[in-house]
Amino acid sequence: MMKKEELARIRKSLGLTQKELAEKIGYSFETIKRYETGERTIPDRVEIATNKLRENKMEIIAIINQKGGVGKTTTSINLSSGLAITGKKVLLVDMDPQANSSKGLGLFDPDKGTVSNILLRGKERTNIQEVIRKTEIEGLDIITSSVKLEKTEQILTGATFREQLLKQSLQGLKYDYIIIDCGPRLGILNINALVACNKVIVPCKIDRYSLEGFGDLIETIMEVKELSGEDINEYVRIVLTMVSKKSSQSLKWVQNQLETINCRVMKSFIRQAETVNQAHMETKPIFMFDPKGNGSQDYESLVDEVVKWQN
Ligand SMILES: Nc1ncnc2c1ncn2[C@@H]1O[C@H](COP(=O)(O)OP(=O)(O)OP(=O)(O)O)[C@@H](O)[C@H]1O
Ligand SMILES: [Mg+2]
Numbered sequence: 001m002m003k004k005e006e007l008a009r010i011r012k013s014l015g016l017t018q019k020e021l022a023e024k025i026g027y028s029f030e031t032i033k034r035y036e037t038g039e040r041t042i043p044d045r046v047e048i049a050t051n052k053l054r055e056n057k058m059e060i061i062a063i064i065n066q067k068g069g070v071g072k073t074t075t076s077i078n079l080s081s082g083l084a085i086t087g088k089k090v091l092l093v094d095m096d097p098q099a100n101s102s103k104g105l106g107l108f109d110p111d112k113g114t115v116s117n118i119l120l121r122g123k124e125r126t127n128i129q130e131v132i133r134k135t136e137i138e139g140l141d142i143i144t145s146s147v148k149l150e151k152t153e154q155i156l157t158g159a160t161f162r163e164q165l166l167k168q169s170l171q172g173l174k175y176d177y178i179i180i181d182c183g184p185r186l187g188i189l190n191i192n193a194l195v196a197c198n199k200v201i202v203p204c205k206i207d208r209y210s211l212e213g214f215g216d217l218i219e220t221i222m223e224v225k226e227l228s229g230e231d232i233n234e235y236v237r238i239v240l241t242m243v244s245k246k247s248s249q250s251l252k253w254v255q256n257q258l259e260t261i262n263c264r265v266m267k268s269f270i271r272q273a274e275t276v277n278q279a280h281m282e283t284k285p286i287f288m289f290d291p292k293g294n295g296s297q298d299y300e301s302l303v304d305e306v307v308k309w310q311n
Helices: 004-013 018-025 029-037 044-055 072-085 100-104 148-157 162-170 188-196 214-225 245-259 274-281 294-308
Strands: 059-063 090-095 132-134 140-143 177-182 199-205 236-241
Touching (some): 004 044, 072 090, 072 100, 072 236, 072 274, 072 294, 090 162, 148 188, 162 188, 188 214, 236 245
Parallel strands (some): 059 177, 059 199, 090 140, 090 177, 199 236
Antiparallel strands (some): 132 140
16 A cells, blocks of 8 residues: 555655646545545555556756856756767756857757747747757757846746746656756746756856855755755755866865755766867767767766666
C-alpha cells in the first residue's frame, strides 16, 4: 500500500500541487489532502494512476541563480545540446531578456515569435507551437527570447495568475527534457520558471562571493515549490562552474559552506576552459566546437549525472 509520504514525494517530483494532481487523476482536492495527511488510506488505483503519470513525466529543469555571470547560459546550452546528442527530445526555453541562449545557438531574431508571446495575453499571445524553433542540433528545439521580455516582465507584475503562465503553456508538450535558462534576478519571470519546473540546477562560480544571496534563492525555491528543508536535497543540485587549479582554496571554502546547507553538489564540475568561452562566441555547443577537450568531457559528465537523477 502506498504511504502518504510517498504520494507527496511523487506529486512534488511531478511538479504538481495537490489540486493539480487531484484534477489529473480525477479525485477531489480534499481527498488528495486527506491521503497526504494520513487521514485516509490510499487506494491502489491512486498508486497506479500516479505511477502512470510518473512514467510519462517530462523533466523540466530550471537553471537558476540570481547572481550574474555564473554559467547559467553556458550550462543551459551545453546541457540541452548534450541531452539531445544522447537521443533525448529537448526544448530549451530562454527566459532571459538578454537572450544569450538564443544568441548562443545562433537563433536571435526578435521579429519572430519569442517566449513573450506565450506569456502575454491579448493579441500578442500565440500558440506555443508557433514559437518553437528547430536548432542545428538534431532533437534540440528552442523558444527564443528578446529584450521585449523586459517589458513583458513589467506587464506580468500586475497580472493575475501570473506565476503559472509558463507552466500552463508548457503543458501538453512532448519532450523528454525542458531546460529553462533564467536571467540574473529573482523576479516574476524566474518565479514562472520555478513554478514550471520539477528540478532546479544552480550553477555556482567559485569565488569569495559565490554564495552571496544563496540563502534567498533556496528560500524562494522552498516557498514556490512547497518544499521542506529535507526535500531540497531531492530537487535542487548545485553545479560548480569555472573551476580552476588556482581556485582550489576557494573551492574548499565553498564546499565547506555548502555542507552547512542541506543542498547537494553535483559530482561533475565544469573546469575553467577558454574553449567553453570561445564556443559560446562561435554560437556552437562545446560538443561541436571542441569535442575532445575538457569542456566537452565536463559537460558530458554533467549530462550523464542529470540523466541518472531521479526524484
Ligand atoms: N567553464 C568556463 N570556462 C570559461 N569561461 C566560461 C565557462 N563557463 C562560462 N564561461 C564564460 O563566462 C561568461 C558568463 O557565463 P554565462 O553567460 O553562461 O553566465 P550567466 O550566469 O548565464 O550570466 P547572466 O547572469 O548574465 O545570464 C561567458 O562569457 C561565458 O562564455
Ligand atoms: Mg545567462
